[in-house]
Amino acid sequence: MPRPIDIILENRLKKLTQLEEAGISGFPNDFVPDSDTRTLHARFDSATQEALEAESARFRVAGRVMTLRNMGKACFFHFKDRLGSLQAYVRKDVLGEEQFERFTLIEVGDIVGVTGKLMKTRTGELTLMAESVKLVTKALRPLPEKFHGLQDVETRFRQRYVDLIMNDWVRELFVTRSKIVSYIRSFLDGRNFLEVETPMMHAIAGGAAARPFVTHHNALDIDLFLRIAPELYLKRLLVGGLERVYEINRNFRNEGLSHKHNPEFTMLEFYWAYATFHDLMALTEELLSGVFTALRGEPAIEIGGKRISMAPPFRKLPLADSLSVVGGLPADKVTDRDYLAEVLRRNEVEVIPAWGLGKLQVEVYDKLVESRIEEPTFIIHHPVETSPLSRRNNENPEVVDRFELIVAGREIANAFSELNDPRDQKARFEEQMKARDAGDEEAHQVDWDYVRALEYGMPPAAGQGIGIDRLVMLATGMENIKEVILFPLLRPEVAELDTEEPAES
Secondary structure (H helix, E strand, O other): OOOHHHHHHHHHHHHHHHHHHOOOOOOOOOOHHHHHOOHHHHHHHOOHHHHHHHOOOOEEEOOOEEEEOOOOOEEEEEEEEEEEEEEEEEEEEHHHHHHHHOOOOOOOEEEEEEEEEEEEOOOOOOOEEEEEEEEEEEOOOEEEEEOOOEEEEHHHOOOOHHHHHHHHHHHHHHHHHHHHHHHHHHHHHOOOEOOOOOOOEEOOOOOOOOOEEEEEEOOOEEEEOOOOOOOHHHHHHOOOOEEEEEEEEEEEEOOOOOOOOEEEEEEEEEEEEEOOOHHHHHHHHHHHHHHHHHOOOEEEEOOOOOOOOOOOEEEEEHHHOOOOOOOOOOOOHHHHHHHHHHHHHHHHOOOOOOOOOOHHHHHHHHHHHHOOOOEEEEEEEEEEHHHOOOEEOOOOOOOOOOEEEEEEEEEEEEEEEEEEOHHHHHHHHHHHHHHHHHHOOOOOOOOOOHHHHHHHHOOOOEEEEEHHHHHHHHOOOOOOOOHHHHOOOOOOOOOOOOOOOEEOO
16 A cells, blocks of 8 residues: 555656646746845835835745645745745736646645735735746655644754755754854954865874774775864964964764764864964954854853853863862862772773873863863863873973863863974874873874974964854754754665655645
8 A cells, every 4th residue: 555655746746747748847947036035025024005006016036835725716825935935825817727727736845936016915914916926846745744844853854955944943053053154254364364275084193082084095095084183284384384274174083973973073273373272262252252242142152041151251270170179079189090090980981001190180071070061161281191282381291281161061162282392292192102002092193294394393373173063052052963063974764764744645
């Protein structure tokens, strides 16, 4: 017995065949709109019916049919373009019998071009009185049932094209994402940073502590890694004299999926010669407070119904101190290696014997501290052991001049004063090699060409990465990173399933 969806698909194909037999293409490319729904609403929503009757202009608008209310010799329907929706009114005596008959073959989901004058209905709704309706694209699949929309989360992410059609809030979310990226570009361009592009395939997986994706280049017969970070290439540009550079592009990390992680994600990374991580903290406060003010009219966000101020200054807290201030550990125990190892074991974290005090502190921080931080906080002075590319702190050489910005339990940014001493960099790379040999798969691989670049002389500098996806989550109040990525990574479909109720039966 055929499924209901199969019957609907067959009926839609029959209607397309009827149109084509009448010489009407289901997929023409000759209708050019001269207006859009938002412009018409802005200009005429407040106009009276008398004023619209006196208006001689006719408008050509295209959009997807979202509702149809057929009344025999007349029909009201709503159609939607990229900026909004508008009602149209079709009458048989206006279109003529032949064109009206063709119009009856149009269905919800089809894209049409409507030409006509504006009017107001008895309820005061702005409406396009159609003098012609042209089929622009025939939809062979029905939209989900209009009263319930597209609700299944898995289907929404997998069929984002339908999600965007049915859920206006999703469309607005990605408009917001675009505005954020645009604001960031304008902000950095205005401070004389140069946007650049660096390789996405690396011979060495460097720039971050993460597991890479591996691919193979056939002509060169070498393995390559999808980049986990652009850092080492961007800093090569500092050596070359490009003293303020930034890149907004994809990073790839071969790690698990969660509400906070997607293996492919967007990162802003920028480097600033003759600056320190203190300068970056001030710049970050200015950037983020500006982003949220531009979006919301005030430097604030709302997460889970709770308002969080993003107005400067942000709190600053050393990582070691956070273990007691936020994590609740005794202050005199945060430098006790055996105690920290036991804390991790009690929290079901495997402790690798090669881990030093710094790595243990970071693991405890990741487990007990980060998720508890709500207000914007710069976690500063990370251990040298876990920061192989950062500059040592002048007062305490066991930590580096680095910060992570945490907001609502999420890491939003990572930054540090850059290590530019090639001798120190070489020694730290060698320590990372020992860590990899001891079983740490996320330890940095050694990039000897980068050491060579430093030997030519890199100016003192500071650099930072900001996760665009997580920033958009903050701005929109989303709890799942998949909501802010147009096409997040999902398991492949086993078979074609139509789980949503179609609009027709």
